[in-house]
Amino acid sequence: MIALLIRDLRLALRAGGGFGLGLAFFLIVTVLVPFSVGPQPELLGRIAAGVLWLGALLACLLSLDRLLALDYEDGTLDLLVTAPLPLEAVVSIKALAHWLTTGLPLVLAAPVLAVLLNLPPQGFAPLVISLALGTPALSVIGTFGAALTVGIKRGGLLLSLLVLPLYVPTLIFGAEAARRGAMGMQHDTYLIMLAGITFATIALMPFASAAVLRMGLR
Amino acid sequence: MTLRVDNLTLARGGVPVLTGVSLTVEPGQALILRGPNGAGKTTLLRTITGLQPPLSGQITGAEDQIAYAGHADGLKAMLSVRENLMFWAQVFGRTDITAALDAYALHPLADRLAGTLSAGQKRRLGLARLLVTGRPIWILDEPTVSLDKDAVAQFAAAVRAHLGQGGSALMATHIDLGLEADVLDLTPFRAHASARAGASDEAFL
């Protein structure tokens, strides 16, 4: 299992692996926001938390279509099915690798980008905590979407269409926690709800992803 | 471990293709499947491997015993030959890949990225993967595609050595490998168009 994780991380880091693509996308989206809504600091500060959450979510989405599709095309998935690894573990590892290469960098980059968007000082901690709690759910749910569309040619757009509605609860609780935190309001409830969603999806979604993957490989 | 297949019925795309397939592969034995294109060789091999469920019938002795090599080799272009092999060895809980590099003369290529290999070299690497799994039953679907004469000889030698160690092999191939292998022609098992085997299309006929 560790071998699979290491291989995925290594592949992501090598040329063409797409590491940093999500991060670059996150940066560009954040930079484009002031161009589209205007440079007023108080306006930017008000929307910063929400914008960063949306940017992180879209950046996560960006790399999902390669998550399983590449392994499907070169036959790796077929071979992994015969390996002494439950498919549930395979998809969990895949999701973990996706989070480590996409979600985690986003969490770390968020405070820097928050400065650009003039996020109030009290908002930094809630933003980072909510992203750290929420992005794993995005990766796990995204893996399910990737498993659903694995056998479909040019499934990228369909993948977004399927995954985005599933992201709604995570986005609502995560962005709400960050937003309330930035306004200096109480936001613990939202963080707890967010953590609940994340843990529940981590516990349950791999079963759905593995089931779907088995059907798709037939 | 003996691989035993009893009375297997298979469908492809909702239509039955093979019915009543029975075969056994004993340790040390190689069995070669023959049949025209579309006869269901790939479907049969994939089913025995466990990649798709049969409509009916029993497969015993396959669980966690099979190393499968299909049309795609499961290689990552951005990993070196050594890294590719090492990965598959580790997935199967092993660490030694020297024997596999030896068998297919891959030592000179060991540090090349798999993406820079020729088709034949990739295929050799794909077949070398079988050796690092340590699994006794090899299921091979057209293993000699894009191999030259020397590589075919390497492959035949690898299979012979595998059989010598009590392993077994089930393969679909048109090339004569010079192995003392049994041959099973799939043509008689071809499902009749009117056959009722439980394939999904039949509900609509």
Place this chain on the structure above:
Amino acid sequence: MPDLGKYAFEVLSSYGATLLLLVGLLALTLRRGRTARAALKKIEAEIKQDG
């Protein structure tokens, strides 16, 4: 025609849009159904001929 007062636009367009959507759905459903029926009939006839 009842007097709809100042909300005439809202009420009328509600009914209008609904009617339009339902008729559209019905038309699409019927067209697809007809095509499928015809295609099946043709295939069944051909197969009967052959054997």
Place this chain on the structure above:
Amino acid sequence: MSIWQYANPVKFLALSERVQPVLWVLAAASVITGLVWGFFGTPDDYRQGSTVKIIFIHVPSAMMAINAWVMMLVTSLIWLIRRHHVSALAAKAAAPVGMVMTVIALITGALWGQPMWGTWWAWDPRLTSFLILFLFYLGYIALWAAIEDPDTAADLTSILCLVGSVFALLSRYAVNFWNQGLHQGTSVPVATGGRTVDDTFFVPLLISMAGFVLLFLALVLYRTGTEIRTRRAAALLARAERNL
């Protein structure tokens, strides 16, 4: 006699052909009665004016938008557990109908909301939930369309329906947290037996609701028949090709 014998596509078709004429007549009669009565035969509300007439469309379509998804959930489960083709195809047939119902509920909701709340669209929990439901319908239909093998398509869409239902409920709950709404309470509280609407509105509303249910059933039966015929044609063709 077991109900499952109608899981056989051919038997199902025969039964559905017999039921459908009655169903279509009943559906047309009750939809027309409900809506005509509602439009011409009800007084204006003292508060909402004539916009109250929208209730006869809005409430039934909103109800069917949710019921259609629930029906898809049940048929998906039946497909996953018992693998009856009719069940999977019925789910496929119901999705576009459910989606149109969702769109109708959204449009009429917006048209009703404009004079009442002073805005076409408010991010009210109920409206938002319906928008999310619409997205789920869209994804579900797109997934059906994208997969070539019909059995795989049925499998994958069934699981999407299951997982989607959980997330749809979760979203419903989440948007409640996120924004308390403007939307009035439910108009037909069946569970309590009480009603919040006056009798003059309630009777035509009930007729209209029954009409929408019947219309949905008729449409789904017809569309399921279409799906079965399409599959049958493909199966016959596949068999003929193999005989050559």
